[in-house]
Amino acid sequence: MKQDIHPEYRKVVFMDTGTGFKFLSGSTSATEETIDWEDGNSYPLIKVEISSDSHPFYTGKQRLADTGGRIDRFKKKYNLD
Numbered sequence: 891m892k893q894d895i896h897p898e899y900r901k902v903v904f905m906d907t908g909t910g911f912k913f914l915s916g917s918t919s920a921t922e923e924t925i926d927w928e929d930g931n932s933y934p935l936i937k938v939e940i941s942s943d944s945h946p947f948y949t950g951k952q953r954l955a956d957t958g959g960r961i962d963r964f965k966k967k968y969n970l971d
Contacts, residue, residue: 902934903927904941911943 897918903925905912914927923935964970 900934902936904938905940906935906943906967907937908944911941913941920944 893957897920899916899918902917902919902921903914904917905925914933919936920937921934923930923937925935927933928959929935957962
């Protein structure tokens with residue numbers, strides 16, 4: 891691999907701004923903010939608006955659109971009843 895062309899990969903803390911949920915992961919994203927983590931080390935902090943803690947799909951609060959009518963229209967259009 892070529893030297894000095896890859897961004898620095900390091901451990902960072904992602905924080906969901908809506909819920910305050912934090913998790914430690916690896917990233918190449920740059921930030922000036924830092925936070926002290928549970929293990930006593932200081933890591934760069936990246937704030938995100940949505941994480942698995944607040945996303946409707948993962949929390950079970952997602953609402954499904956009414957798609958039943960689409961199937962019926964398809965069957966009627968192609969005489970598949």
